[in-house]
Amino acid sequence: xxxxxxSRFTVLDLTRVRSGPAAVRQFADWGANVIKIEEPGDQxxxxxxxxxxFADYQNTHxxxxxxxxxxxxxxxxxxxLKMVEQADVVIENYRPNVKFKLGIDYESLxxxxxxIILASVSGFGQDGPYVDRPGLDQIAQxxxxxxxxxxxxxxxxxxxxxxxxDLSSGLFCAIxxxxxxxxxxxxxxxxxxxxxxxxxxxxxxxxxxxRWLMNKEIPGQTGNDHPTTAATGVYPTADGYINLAAMGTxxxxxxxxxxxxxxxxxxxxxxxxxxxxxxxxALNAAIAERxxxxxxxxxxxxxxxxxxxxxxxxxxxxxxxxxxxxxLGMAKTLxxxxxxxxxxxxxxxIMSRSKREVFTAAPDRGEHNKEVYAEFGVSAAExxxxxxxxxx
Numbered sequence: 001x002x003x004x005x006x007s008r009f010t011v012l013d014l015t016r017v018r019s020g021p022a023a024v025r026q027f028a029d030w031g032a033n034v035i036k037i038e039e040p041g042d043q044x045x046x047x048x049x050x051x052x053x054f055a056d057y058q059n060t061h062x063x064x065x066x067x068x069x070x071x072x073x074x075x076x077x078x079x080x081l082k083m084v085e086q087a088d089v090v091i092e093n094y095r096p097n098v099k100f101k102l103g104i105d106y107e108s109l110x111x112x113x114x115x116i117i118l119a120s121v122s123g124f125g126q127d128g129p130y131v132d133r134p135g136l137d138q139i140a141q142x143x144x145x146x147x148x149x150x151x152x153x154x155x156x157x158x159x160x161x162x163x164x165x166d167l168s169s170g171l172f173c174a175i176x177x178x179x180x181x182x183x184x185x186x187x188x189x190x191x192x193x194x195x196x197x198x199x200x201x202x203x204x205x206x207x208x209x210x211r212w213l214m215n216k217e218i219p220g221q222t223g224n225d226h227p228t229t230a231a232t233g234v235y236p237t238a239d240g241y242i243n244l245a246a247m248g249t250x251x252x253x254x255x256x257x258x259x260x261x262x263x264x265x266x267x268x269x270x271x272x273x274x275x276x277x278x279x280x281x282a283l284n285a286a287i288a289e290r291x292x293x294x295x296x297x298x299x300x301x302x303x304x305x306x307x308x309x310x311x312x313x314x315x316x317x318x319x320x321x322x323x324x325x326x327x328l329g330m331a332k333t334l335x336x337x338x339x340x341x342x343x344x345x346x347x348x349x350i351m352s353r354s355k356r357e358v359f360t361a362a363p364d365r366g367e368h369n370k371e372v373y374a375e376f377g378v379s380a381a382e383x384x385x386x387x388x389x390x391x392x
Contacts, residue, residue, distance in 0.1 A: 012084065
């Protein structure tokens, strides 16, 4: 396998569930030496149970090695600090006070290795009035505003269909950690990188938040319609639905001309961007009456030729079978030791030279104990003794 861009870094992974693993996955996929450190015994909220959880686990924890380690045991903690001496990054998503109780907070790790970077993902931040609250994706979605703008008007708040706060906080944690690694090249020192579900969710609100910050406007739910422009939304066809995105007057004229309703562009209710938004129901009704007369595929062919953004609306099976998704290689196959060939979601970044051709399956708990600990100077006999002591 060719050398991957992050192969020179060792990452100690103390994360579980989703937000932290979403950060670690960025390093694992690009070749970092990621060591997943797990408590001995069972962790029912992180280890696979049902088939869907097993599939999720394979996707979340691919390209890692696993060791067991009891951080509450003095010998286990000593072994962890021995690993920190050689590591570059520690990533954790405990509740904020846990790392201090364990004695693995940033200042404690820095005494062992001044170059270490500690990356922490939390629900609401490492301090502040919500610091002791348990944080989960849906809670952050509610507090961060997305549930107030998702769904149809009058139907009440609606969560997003994916764990957007978990995933975005993990991505921001990874970005922050990469920035810290770049900064370390000049300063020679690590630092403490922090991200949280709440901060990330607020950032992801983007222009919706800006509507309040700049204009003191509180956005509401608009269903499938774009919050500020028309005609952008979901429209019925003869055999289903189609997404249309005619943002701006020039694109609106292209749309109505292509679908055979050029008169809409001259209608005073729809001629200007502002009036199109004000008269959205009437405009949507006029477009829908036309789009439902032809099948989706015909509209997509016609509108793409006219340069109007459009697309079908697919379920996950149809998405993964879409020719462009297949072309992009978004299903990545790997060999599982007992299941044979399985597929996980490929990394969405393509580089011209750095390519990871082979993914490895998510490891069993402690699968690499002797292999990994040997790399830190611990013999197989010493690992067995630590096992007997309950330290690993």
